[in-house]
Amino acid sequence: xxxxxxxxxxxxxxxxxxxxxxxxxxxxxxxxxxxxxxxxxxxxxxxxxxxxxxxxxxxxxxxxxxxxxxxxxxxxxxxxxxxxxxxxxxxxxxxxxxxxxxxxxxxxxxxxxxxxxxxxxxxxxxxxxxxxxxxxxxxxxxxxxxxxxxxxxxxxxxxxxxxxxxxxxxxxxxxxxxxxxxxxxxxxxxxxxxxxxxxxxxxxxxxxxxxxxxxxxxxxxxxxxxxxxxxxxxxxxxxxxxxxxxxxxxxxxxxxxxxxxxxxxxxxxxxxxxxxxxxxxxxxxxxxxxxxxxxxxxxxxxxxxxxxxxxxxxxxxxxxxxxxxxxxxxxxxxxxxxxxxxxxxxxxxxxxxxxxxxxxxxxxxxxxxxxxxxxxxxxxxxxxxxxxxxxxxxxxxxxxxxxxxxxxxxxxxxxxxxxxxxxxxxxxxxxxxxxxxxxxxxxxxxxxxxxxxxxxxxxxxxxxxxxxxxxxxxxxxxxxxxxxxxxxxxxxxxxxxxxxxxxxxxxxxxxxxxxxxxxxxxxxxxxxxxxxxxxxxxxxxxxxxxxxxxxxxxxxxxxxxxxxxxxxxxxxxxxxxxxxxxxxxxxxxxxxxxxxxxxxxxxxxxxxxxxxxxxxxxxxxxxxxxxxxxxxxxxxxxxxxxxxxxxxxxxxxxxxxxxxxxxxxxxxxxxxxxxxxxxxxxxxxxxxxxxxxxxxxxxxxxxxxxxxxxxxxxxxxxxxxxxxxxxxxxxxxxxxxxxxxxxxxx
Numbered sequence: 001x002x003x004x005x006x007x008x009x010x011x012x013x014x015x016x017x018x019x020x021x022x023x024x025x026x027x028x029x030x031x032x033x034x035x036x037x038x039x040x041x042x043x044x045x046x047x048x049x050x051x052x053x054x055x056x057x058x059x060x061x062x063x064x065x066x067x068x069x070x071x072x073x074x075x076x077x078x079x080x081x082x083x084x085x086x087x088x089x090x091x092x093x094x095x096x097x098x099x100x101x102x103x104x105x106x107x108x109x110x111x112x113x114x115x116x117x118x119x120x121x122x123x124x125x126x127x128x129x130x131x132x133x134x135x136x137x138x139x140x141x142x143x144x145x146x147x148x149x150x151x152x153x154x155x156x157x158x159x160x161x162x163x164x165x166x167x168x169x170x171x172x173x174x175x176x177x178x179x180x181x182x183x184x185x186x187x188x189x190x191x192x193x194x195x196x197x198x199x200x201x202x203x204x205x206x207x208x209x210x211x212x213x214x215x216x217x218x219x220x221x222x223x224x225x226x227x228x229x230x231x232x233x234x235x236x237x238x239x240x241x242x243x244x245x246x247x248x249x250x251x252x253x254x255x256x257x258x259x260x261x262x263x264x265x266x267x268x269x270x271x272x273x274x275x276x277x278x279x280x281x282x283x284x285x286x287x288x289x290x291x292x293x294x295x296x297x298x299x300x301x302x303x304x305x306x307x308x309x310x311x312x313x314x315x316x317x318x319x320x321x322x323x324x325x326x327x328x329x330x331x332x333x334x335x336x337x338x339x340x341x342x343x344x345x346x347x348x349x350x351x352x353x354x355x356x357x358x359x360x361x362x363x364x365x366x367x368x369x370x371x372x373x374x375x376x377x378x379x380x381x382x383x384x385x386x387x388x389x390x391x392x393x394x395x396x397x398x399x400x401x402x403x404x405x406x407x408x409x410x411x412x413x414x415x416x417x418x419x420x421x422x423x424x425x426x427x428x429x430x431x432x433x434x435x436x437x438x439x440x441x442x443x444x445x446x447x448x449x450x451x452x453x454x455x456x457x458x459x460x461x462x463x464x465x466x467x468x469x470x471x472x473x474x475x476x477x478x479x480x481x482x483x484x485x486x487x488x489x490x491x492x493x494x495x496x497x498x499x500x501x502x503x504x505x506x507x508x509x510x511x512x513x514x515x516x517x518x519x520x521x522x523x524x525x526x527x528x529x530x531x532x533x534x535x536x537x538x539x540x541x542x543x544x545x546x547x548x549x550x551x552x553x554x555x556x557x558x559x560x561x562x563x564x565x566x567x568x569x570x571x572x573x574x575x576x577x578x579x580x581x582x583x584x585x586x587x588x589x590x591x592x593x594x595x596x597x598x599x600x601x602x603x604x605x606x607x608x609x610x611x612x613x614x615x616x617x618x619x620x621x622x623x624x625x626x627x628x629x630x631x632x633x634x635x636x637x638x639x640x641x642x643x644x645x646x647x648x649x650x651x652x653x654x655x656x657x658x659x660x661x662x663x664x665x666x667x668x669x670x671x672x673x674x675x676x677x678x679x680x681x682x683x684x685x686x687x688x689x690x691x692x693x694x695x696x697x698x699x700x701x702x703x704x705x706x707x708x709x710x711x712x713x714x715x716x717x718x719x720x721x722x723x724x725x726x727x728x729x730x731x732x733x734x735x736x737x738x739x740x741x742x743x744x745x746x
Contacts, residue, residue: 031140031225031226034225035131035224037221038093038220039102039103040095040098040100041100041102042102043066045131046130046131047128047131049062049128050127050129051121052124052125053123054208061124062116062124063106063107063115063116063119063120063121065104065105066104067103068103069090069093069148069218071089072110072111072215073086073089073118073215074214075119077115077122077210077213078212082113086179086214087214089148090148090218094183094220095221103148103219104218105218106120107120108218115213119213120208120214121213122210122212124207126208128204130201130222132199132200133201134198136257138195138196138228139191139250140226140252141191141194141226142188142225143202143224144221144223145185145219146185146219146220146221147180147183147217147218147219148183148184149217150179150180151177151216151217152209153177153179155208155212156207156212157206158176158177158205158217159204160204161202161204162200164197164201165199170193172188196229196255200224204219227252229250229252229255230257230259231259231261232248232250232260232261233261233262234247234248235263236270240270242271242274255277255278256278259280260278260282262281262282262288262313263287264287272289272292272295272297272319273294274294275295275298276295276297276298278297278300279300280302280303281299282313285307285308288315288439288510290316291316291321294319295318295319295320296319296322299321299323299325301324302323303321303325305329305344305438307486309332309334309398310332312330312484312486314439314510315439316439316505317438317505318506327404329345329402329403329438329485331400331403331486332398332399333393333394333398333400334395334398334463335395335398335399338393339392339460339462340489341487342388342389342433342436342487343408343486344408344437345406345438346387346406347405348405351380352401355394356394357378358391359376359389360374360390360431361373362417362418362419362430363419365423365430366420366421366423367421367422369430376391387412388412388433388435388503389414390433390488390489391432392432408438409437412503413502414433414500416431416452416498416499416500417429418494429492429493431492431499432488433489433490433491435484435503436503437503440485441482441483441485441507441508442508442509443483445507448501448507449501449504451499451500453494455471455556456492456557456583457491458490459479459483459487465565466570467490467562469561469582469583471557474543474558474585476539476540477539525544525588525589525616527617527623529541529542529597529610530609531609533567533606533607534606538568538569538571539571540560540582541583542584543556543585544617546587548587550587551575551577552575552577553585557575557579557581557584557585558583566602567602569601569607570601589618589621592658594656596655596656597653597657598653600650601646602649604647604648605646608641608644609642609644611636611640612640614636614640617659621661623637624657624660625655625657633712633735636657702715703715703716703736704734706732706733706734
């Protein structure tokens with residue numbers, strides 16, 4: 001069990017798999033030896049023997065001794081001379097692995113003619129008593145020993161008894177007479193008397209009459225075993241029910257003296273629906289425990305929600321949790337990185353945080369967003385961290401802080417502001433809010449009441465130095481609807497004035513599989529755009545859906561929240577009103593669309609642009625990516641990754657996505673084309689002749705012919721006459737006067 005204790009203290013130093021292997025090994029060998037004596041070399045200190053007279057006699061002689069048995073028999077003291085009677089004692093002990101052969105027995109010498117030599121005494125009540133045995137940490141306690149006994153039938157008897165005070169004794173076996181000729185093992189369940197008892201005594205006692213004294217009782221290899229309930233590990237083998245013994249590594253239900261450990265890597269975690277008591281609780285990172293509305297958990301010592309560098313142990317408390325010791329939740333901080341945090345407990349003082357700490361003062365951002373951060377000095381001992389409020393902290397080294405107080409539960413209201421001022425609208429109305437609970441918060445839950453705020457959330461990812469954003473099922477840079485415990489996040493007000501968020505623990509979930517946020521959204525009509533360099537990466541998403549506009553939609557779009565790392569290129573698009581967007585929801589495609597892609601690049605270098613999800617756009621549409629600087633375009637259905645170099649600082653549109661065509665009028669077979677089309681009220685005719693493509697009647701319009709590799713194979717200006725282009729058979733894109741057509745030349 002010292003191993004288990006060490007694991008609890010140092011869980012971050014071993015893997016989840018190692019932990020599970022260790023505790024399942026413990027389950028297979030859960031019986032621990034509490035007390036053992038083989039009598040080899042004599043009895044342990046503390047054994048005592050004694051006797052009292054019976055049948056009105058004064059015979060208080062005691063025949064119990066430690067030694068090597070000689071095989072002597074009992075005697076009949078009523079005959080003259082005394083006769084040998086009954087079966088003999090053993091001549092060796094049971095422990096055959098050594099040659100010492102010592103036992104604790106009654107009259108163990110060779111045949112004698114007097115009582116007590118090779119027999120017990122007549123008219124005597126003889127006993128032998130173990131030392132005090134401490135079973136306070138154990139349950140499922142059992143007594144085992146080896147017996148070779150010969151007790152006169154009918155007239156004499158023997159007993160095995162138990163006591164916790166040496167005053168009140170309880171018989172463990174009925175008075176019995178034995179005629180053993182071999183060693184026999186005896187095993188007795190003494191759990192109802194010995195479980196969790198600090199002092200336990202076992203007594204063997206014989207009672208004899210006045211005539212025959214048999215060779216008596218011999219003991220060897222006495223042991224008391226039990227299951228150590230000091231640290232009991234949940235394994236969820238059967239269900240989520242606490243009171244099912246199969247769910248525990250001990251195969252016993254823990255009690256009020258047990259230190260409970262809930263490990264990671266399981267499919268079932270405990271759900272408390274009744275009144276439960278234990279000594280302490282430790283939840284390993286990614287594990288969880290739930291207290292339902294009917295459940296009560298009483299903890300005599302501490303309750304710890306552990307943290308590692310990547311995950312949390314969590315608690316969903318919908319019932320009652322009573323902790324007599326300390327309630328603590330850990331949060332890992334990476335050295336020299338700012339981290340947005342929130343307190344999951346009530347009563348956590350600023351002075352407990354021995355590191356830099358700031359909060360976001362929204363009204364100050366209305367004049368200059370850089371002035372919004374306000375420091376809370378460590379000397380400000382009057383300041384207690386406010387549940388549902390976010391803070392920004394920085395540690396000089398890798399560090400685990402422990403939020404100590406009362407775990408938050410119930411409803412929490414975060415009052416927000418949007419102060420209008422000379423600052424740009426994109427920089428106003430931001431509020432740093434915190435998850436007030438020791439569990440994950442589902443931002444999509446209808447139990448969260450949001451008033452006058454945009455629906456998007458933004459979490460700072462300290463490892464990538466970018467913001468993870470999420471709105472309406474779409475996430476970028478790892479964004480999802482699940483907000484981890486101890487995490488703070490930004491939201492933005494819709495309009496100047498007051499706003500609020502009312503949190504409810506009905507929105508809590510036990511998802512503990514992500515560190516900050518990660519997207520779980522299904523693929524839909526959307527394009528995921530990634531810009532990457534050696535310094536890092538950033539993401540943006542364009543989604544096509546119902547019930548949105550080309551402007552900013554508060555419940556569907558996410559404002560671009562720019563990170564502070566100037567080495568990382570940041571990518572975004574714009575709403576028709578000019579708002580910078582990280583997630584841009586546009587109406588479903590119905591015709592031609594041009595979407596500029598903006599890049600904020602503060603350091604020159606080599607970059608890679610990758611666009612995924614093109615396959616989710618209907619095959620009826622052509623999707624091209626134009627490099628604004630060169631004018632070149634590529635067909636994104638063939639190539640979705642391009643490399644480019646930036647030599648100057650920029651914050652502009654470097655690329656444009658062109659989506660063109662509509663169902664039923666996309667591909668034209670030139671060999672059968674005979675009709676004319678009208679572009680901007682000018683008739684235009686496209687036809688072939690002798691492997692050449694001709695464009696006429698376009699009133700001097702510039703045009704490009706692009707192959708499927710994105711290469712411009714020809715460009716020029718059409719006139720009132722005709723412009724011929726010699727091409728090989730294949731598919732091409734023609735761009736003319738803002739119109740894009742896909743053709744196949746046979």
